[in-house]
Amino acid sequence: MPNPTAYVAALAPYQLADLKLAPGIEPIMLAQNESLRAPSPKVAEAIVSAAACGRLYPDPNCDELDSVLRQAYALPDQDRVLVGAGSMELIGVLIRAYVGPGDEVLTSEFAYGYFSVATAIAGADYVQAVERNYTPDVDALLAKVTAKTKLVIAVNPGNPTGTAIPNSEIRRLRAVLPKDVLLVVDEAYGEFSDAWQEPVFDLVAGGDCVVLRTLSKAYGMAAMRVGWGYFPQAVAENMDKLLNPSRISIISQKAALAAILDQGYMRETVRLTLTIADEFKQAMLGFGLSVAQSHTNFILLKLASSEQAKSLEVALRGQGYLVRPMRGSLSDCLRITIGEQAVMQKLAQLIANFVNHSDQ
Numbered sequence: 001m002p003n004p005t006a007y008v009a010a011l012a013p014y015q016l017a018d019l020k021l022a023p024g025i026e027p028i029m030l031a032q033n034e035s036l037r038a039p040s041p042k043v044a045e046a047i048v049s050a051a052a053c054g055r056l057y058p059d060p061n062c063d064e065l066d067s068v069l070r071q072a073y074a075l076p077d078q079d080r081v082l083v084g085a086g087s088m089e090l091i092g093v094l095i096r097a098y099v100g101p102g103d104e105v106l107t108s109e110f111a112y113g114y115f116s117v118a119t120a121i122a123g124a125d126y127v128q129a130v131e132r133n134y135t136p137d138v139d140a141l142l143a144k145v146t147a148k149t150k151l152v153i154a155v156n157p158g159n160p161t162g163t164a165i166p167n168s169e170i171r172r173l174r175a176v177l178p179k180d181v182l183l184v185v186d187e188a189y190g191e192f193s194d195a196w197q198e199p200v201f202d203l204v205a206g207g208d209c210v211v212l213r214t215l216s217k218a219y220g221m222a223a224m225r226v227g228w229g230y231f232p233q234a235v236a237e238n239m240d241k242l243l244n245p246s247r248i249s250i251i252s253q254k255a256a257l258a259a260i261l262d263q264g265y266m267r268e269t270v271r272l273t274l275t276i277a278d279e280f281k282q283a284m285l286g287f288g289l290s291v292a293q294s295h296t297n298f299i300l301l302k303l304a305s306s307e308q309a310k311s312l313e314v315a316l317r318g319q320g321y322l323v324r325p326m327r328g329s330l331s332d333c334l335r336i337t338i339g340e341q342a343v344m345q346k347l348a349q350l351i352a353n354f355v356n357h358s359d360q
């Protein structure tokens, strides 16, 4: 049997959500933080018309998308927009470009799981700083910086916690970090907190900060695989060396263009999601459960114990509701994506029945 290199053989694959159900049960997907509704109807029209261009290779620079993103997000002129097959691709390539064996990637305790996988792929060490109250702590991050730290990732709002820190804290982090450390601000859920956070895209002008976003969440485009980031020119030039120039299909480019141009639809999705999230949270609090403050399209529900969290996850799976179990010090929690109102009301009832039953 052919063998991979020892380095690849030793890598652990990224663990996606377990979406297996008993035969005949209809899945209700609440485990991967996708949007509760389909993308703007304009996306479907754009995809149909994109087919006519299917003969040609796609624009490697995504120029049309670049210009609508600059407008929609008021991006300054001087730096570069890069589009990836999801922001996951940009995270992986950034880490490979800036970090190697012996170096350290630093992030906070409950950061998004893919960072550790991308760090292992680069052969580097992954370092995590404690969070307080499920929220990243800038001083704890700064205390972990060493001469080996090459890249720091701040996820704001966070996944799997859903909490957010004020962007003034992100600015303080950037100001204190050494200039040769690249700060990556992952704002995959940024559209859900834009209403109360001032943007940090201007930090990119310093040459040592990247801000990442995605169309997978608020725009309802997870299946189209479009993420983007605002990169300093020099960082983007290094990314260009590693990225496949034809990675974003014409279908994804045109779909993303239509989604970004329909800001009203996206904002409506955000409003709807946050309203349902609040109703669901109030229901959970009413059952005596605790929920971390969320600025995203999911909530982190804390149960009495890891065992209770595990049994609830299994009970919900039996009814087709797929929510995300957590590991380590969050194993007493479940991460639940906010779905449609009727789905969340039914889910709240199932959780109430479970909690009442397990109290007896």
Ligand SMILES: Cc1ncc(COP(=O)(O)O)c(C=O)c1O
Pocket (backbone or CB within 6 Å): 032, 033, 085, 086, 087, 088, 089, 112, 155, 158, 159, 186, 188, 189, 213, 214, 215, 216, 222, 226, 227
């Ligand atoms: C914090 C965070 N960053 C990045 C991603 C990657 O998203 P995508 O690759 O779909 O753009 C996710 C997806 O769940 C996420 O939660």
